[in-house]
Amino acid sequence: MDYPETDFSLKVVLISFKQCLNENEEVLLDHYIDSWKGLVRFLNSLGAIFSFISKDVVSKLQIMEHLRNSPQYEHYTSLQSMIAYEVGNKLVDIDRRSRPRYPNSGCRTVLRLHRALRWLQLFLEGLRTSPEDARTSTLCSDAYNATLAAYHSWIVRQAVTVAFCALPTRKVFLEAMHVGSSEQAVEMLGEALPFIEHVYDVSQKLYAEHSLLDLP
Numbered sequence: 635m636d637y638p639e640t641d642f643s644l645k646v647v648l649i650s651f652k653q654c655l656n657e658n659e660e661v662l663l664d665h666y667i668d669s670w671k672g673l674v675r676f677l678n679s680l681g682a683i684f685s686f687i688s689k690d691v692v693s694k695l696q697i698m699e700h701l702r703n704s705p706q707y708e709h710y711t712s713l714q715s716m717i718a719y720e721v722g723n724k725l726v727d728i729d730r731r732s733r734p735r736y737p738n739s740g741c742r743t744v745l746r747l748h749r750a751l752r753w754l755q756l757f758l759e760g761l762r763t764s765p766e767d768a769r770t771s772t773l774c775s776d777a778y779n780a781t782l783a784a785y786h787s788w789i790v791r792q793a794v795t796v797a798f799c800a801l802p803t804r805k806v807f808l809e810a811m812h813v814g815s816s817e818q819a820v821e822m823l824g825e826a827l828p829f830i831e832h833v834y835d836v837s838q839k840l841y842a843e844h845s846l847l848d849l850p
């Protein structure tokens with residue numbers, strides 16, 4: 635997905651989550667990776683202070699692309715096929731007390747992105763429903779504390795807190811989405827958020843069914 639900078643719209647990125655699910659509710663990894671690439675692009679447009687976050691996401695996307703280009707690529711078509719393959723062949727580190735053998739498993743890598751998707755969902759819902767004078771840094775850290783913070787070290791939590799302070803105001807943030815006025819951006823969020831929620835819910839159910847929600 636490559637847009638000229640002026641044509642870049644967060645709407646395209648958020649709506650692209652719709653394509654991540656097929657009619658059988660399989661989470662399609664190529665689309666999942668592409669949607670995340672769009673988010674990274676938006677994140678980069680917000681400034682260099684967020685680059686430590688986008689670098690981490692990019693490294694996880696590279697792991698997934700590597701698996702998709704490996705001889706086992708067919709097993710990495712969907713989240714369902716990936717879990718069946720990695721769990722079935724014991725290619726996932728389950729026990730955090732043992733020495734890690736598969737630090738780059740697809741299951742643990744997607745789990746990190748999946749948790750971040752919940753942050754995104756809460757943050758965007760906060761933006762959508764908050765009053766005009768709400769502080770983006772507060773919306774962002776409330777969503778973070780309710781989701782990712784529990785999985786991050788003290789040092790990462792501090793760095794994230796500093797980065798949140800660099801966020802623009804709610805109005806500027808909504809306009810940076812390039813979907814028109816802040817009111818139009820809010821409307822777009824109402825349209826697009828259900829797609830993200832659906833992908834999140836299907837993935838969450840899958841990880842829970844396989845007891846994979848706490849992968850080290």
Ligand SMILES: CCCCCCCCCCCCC/C=C/[C@@H](O)[C@H](COP(=O)(O)O)NC(=O)CCCCCCCCCCCCCCC
Binds near residue numbers: 674684686782790
């Ligand atoms: C708009 C502001 C963006 C704020 C982003 C808030 C989320 C903060 C996440 C901070 C991650 C810090 C970097 C390091 C993380 C890793 O330690 C940690 C664990 O990985 P490991 O088990 O391999 O070690 N990694 C993770 O938890 C994955 C974090 C992924 C963060 C994704 C953030 C998505 C940003 C998308 C921005 C799009 C904004 C659109 C909003 C309109």
